[in-house]
Amino acid sequence: DKGISKVLITTDSNIIDARLHDPLVRSLEKKGIQYKIFDGVQENPSESVVEAATKALKENSCEAVLGLGGGSSIDTAKLSALSAKNPGSLLKYEGADMYEKLPETVIAIPTTAGTGSEVSQSAIITDQLNKRKISIRGKDIAPKIAILDPELLMTVPLRLAASTGMDAFAHAIEAFQSTAATPLSDLCAIKALDLISQNIRPFVYNRENKQAAKAMSMGAMLAGIAFANGRVGLPHAMSLPLTARYNIPHGTACAVLLAKCVKHSWKANPRRFAIIAKVIGEKVHSLSLTERAQKAANAIQQLCHDLDIPENFKEWNIPSSAVIQMSKDVLSSKIHETNCMKVGYEEIAFIYSELI
Structure with missing residues (x-):
């Protein structure tokens, strides 16, 4: 409905190894939507991880970001969507409504029952230099679509x-x-x-x-x-x-x-x-x-x-x-x-x- 023809999937290597992304990929292919997978998400995403995801988003001309995984994958989706439209270090956007331009569209598919990142208006990024976790908040950061599939939870350790x-x-x-x-x-x-x-x-x-x-x-x-x-x-x-x-x-x-x-x-x-x-x-x-x-x-x-x-x-x-x-x-x-x-x-x- 949004006319999206290509998405970036942010996830981690464990999701890929477990083939949890297979149903999603099949669905995208059935709809004729192209995709690029970024599987470099790490727990407690740092600015360097988000920068890499943002680079993949821009280089592949993706029009939306789809976070598949736990809170780190979904937060990486939110942050890369924000970074793609707002230049400079994300750390300067700490707090509420500190960014200027609206982020790219974000879709969230959680594979854990916990963070609530699929509906929250915030994202957490780790400031590795100062060993701090900072919160970036704003109603525009919340995913536009959240898809809950309980079967994705069944492989969680x-x-x-x-x-x-x-x-x-x-x-x-x-x-x-x-x-x-x-x-x-x-x-x-x-x-x-x-x-x-x-x-x-x-x-x-x-x-x-x-x-x-x-x-x-x-x-x-x-x-x-x-x-x-x-x-x-x-x-x-x-x-x-x-x-x-x-x-x-x-x-x-x-x-x-x-x-x-x-x-x-x-x-x-x-x-x-x-x-x-x-x-x-x-x-x-x-x-x-x-x-x-x-x-x-x-x-x-x-x-x-x-x-x-x-x-x-x-x-x-x-x-x-x-x-x-x-x-x-x-x-x-x-x-x-x-x-x-x-x-x-x-x-x-x-x-x-x-x-x-």
């Missing part, structure tokens, strides 16, 4: 299924407790929490469970809409330095941080955390508001235990001296500012210190 699922779970919780929450983000967050809490265990334990895969795919998308409109909070803000500096998988970092941050934040809005506890299946009928709110963190801890998520970051051997710079990184990102409980350097440093 167990640990990746667990960490990406917890990323989506964190998106929903953070969006619901956010000071920027809206009626739309609330509706999406609550439904996402319902779907994910009921299906993440059966999906992780058996990725061939089609019903669970479908529910997780929908839950991750709804969580993506929730945080695109209501923003994220402290867990995601604190996860970024851990990923940028110590290469801890993003979903794992968020999962480890989530219960600690909820324990720190629930007093700022106990009613919302009580709702979270009820939606994710905790028995709260006869409890006081305080007791119901506290149940949320307990449920998150149990879920992480059931999914074999690490209790802390000790296996990554992060030196205690790193707490200072990581805490400063969190504050400079400003992503934490929509957390319902306001935090400063001391609170952030304390949480890091407890986990490393």
